Amino acid sequence: MTGTRAPILFAIIFGLLLLVGFAQSWSLALAIFNLCLISAVMALGLNIQWGYAGLFNVGVMGFAALGGMTAVLVSYPPVAEAWAAGGSGILVSLILSLLTVAALVFAYRKMPKGNLRRVVMAAILVVAYLVVRYVYDPAVNAIESTNPAATGFLGGMGLPIIFSWLLGGVVAAGVAWLIGKISLGLRSDYLAIATLGISEIIIAMLKNEDWLTRGVKNVVGLPRPVPYEVNLQQAAWFNEWANTLGVSVVEFSSVFVKLCYAGLFAAVLLIVLWLSETALRSPWGRMMRAIRDNEVAANAMGKNVTARHLQIFVLGSAVIGIAGAMLTTLDGQFTPGSYQPLRFTFLVWVMVIVGGSGNNWGAILGGFLIWFFWVEAEPIGVWFMQTVTAGLPDGNAFKDHMLDSASHLRHIVVGLILLLTLRFAPRGLIPEVKR
């Protein structure tokens, strides 16, 4: 952190959150705070990729969604009938797909370059496609037709959802490794467009592979890592506690649950922050900056640029995956249809750029600040629209339209914040420290 600037900025953010608590409600303030924490983790993940290594990843949404999917697969109880109906078919087709990949790699490595190799590889691909479809399609149909109104998917492992935070990171890292292998040779703009495409494909899969995620039918009622409000309201000790504090039990239970979440999220944020800061200060972090600032020179010094890029792409995506799993945990449901690039990719980008790319504290600040404005732009927008249209009579069509669309002002606000930062503080609110 540099001087007094960062503490002051953080103090302002907490002041704003307190203001929301006093002016609107503590429950809302904590709800914003929780999402601020998740956004901060997501921004840290992207900062690792962009700030440390200069990788332009526009696929944040995809990795966050993979984390969310993991939350479902870890916590939802397994659906025995669906497993009986098509579980074996899915497993067989999975094994067959892996065998295909192995065969392709084997053919690529062992056969001499030329047309024969191309033909053999194409033949493997076509045969494998037909065989896998032959096993996979009936299995999928069987699973999706098992009680489709309630389940219609394989379910998960029925473990506590908190494990999914770690596993979400692992799944995102695995997919990132695969993607990185293919696309990290690409430079800036190409990488951006390729990752944008990958994230759309991931979302399309989550929406359409009903056997895995129930698709657009959504998975609701995921178990929680913290107590339920209803149970708290019935517990004697909790009622006593609320009475001693002199607050209503209902409101206190909601605040208490959000505080529990906040504790868990803050712990994750601090761990990730500590790890990132340590990494940034280590020789490894110095090497990453060297690669970012001058790839050719770093390469000439014997650094394996592609391998380091892959490594950092995987690490950053894992952190984003963790944040995605946390988000689904907080929501208690997984809705693939709700993933939109503006909210899940570009907003995170704004957080990192505004906070200060290359500075972890900056990324956290950006996460807090941008999420705060993203949420609070709505009441501010309503107030703004009311002021602007104050001269018009009630029931005026124009006035109603403007008041209805007040919430959309948040896009304009966030865009303006990004452009103003880029213009007047291009290195962000808390710039990278020169080491």
Add this chain to the structure above:
Amino acid sequence: MDILNAIVLLFNFIIIPALSYGSQLALGALGVTLIYGVLRFSNFAHGETMAFGAMVTILVTWLFQSWGLHLGPLPTALIALPFGILAAVAVVLATDKMVYRYYRRKKSPGIIFLIASIGVMFIMNGMIRVIIGPDDQNFADGERFIFTAGQFREWSGLSEPLVLRSTQAITIILAIVICAALFWFLNRTRSGKAMRAYSDNEDLALLSGIDPDRVVMIAWILAGALATVAGVLYGLDKSFKPFVYMQLLLPIFASAILGGVGNPLGAIAGGYIIAFSEVAITFAYRKFFGYLLPDSMAPDGLVQLLSTDYKFAVSFIILVLVLLIKPTGIFAGKTL
């Protein structure tokens, strides 16, 4: 007879839809490629430019419709189109003046322009949401079909119907006219030649006395106009939904890169290739083979390579293949 039926089926479900979708992609990709050629950055706000131009066109269309102004069999949107173009051009010129010009003076790297375009994208997206809302809007009017399934059946005597919607025909014709005009401009006029020279070699162009501000302005005007036409045609053909235009970014960029970034001819070819692959790979060929093969060999499944939900995957796979095999694209463009 069956062979004819099979051909008609292909026309109805692959060739005509892909031609009109390809025309829309080509017009979009031309805008991206022109901006890349002159300003050297990938404009992520291009999808929103398309949506913005289409939105203004829709509003003007509604105004004309309320006046009772119609074009007979053609959609009213065609007379509203010039107003949409004017609005979109005004907006892109304003963003250039307020946002991009500063970075151009500073000679910032392309990635900074790209990030700035993300900011512009947010603001334009917000404006569109405030003005017209995030919902579906339908503004197509006039004659819906040039010939309907029934008419074609009667005329040809085939069992397989063929439908030509007027929006599809308008899209294809308009795209041809606009591309011809664009190439005439780029190859025959002084400004067009200046633009190509600037795109080829900036320093040399500046030495020859080409005014960079003018070239940049023309590039934005062309990009804004092309984006509006593409946006309106897409909206007429399918329906106008603001966030769909953002999803079009991927196939549009894929078309531009496939054809060679900065190369207008490549952008057009890329647009049609992407469109044909998307439609052909996600089409279910069951009926097609049913016509061609004897009954005993007719397939039971849909014979569909990929479900339509994965059409993004098609443009993405093409994109990655091109980047790995020939990074400059088919028609040698620039490497980013």
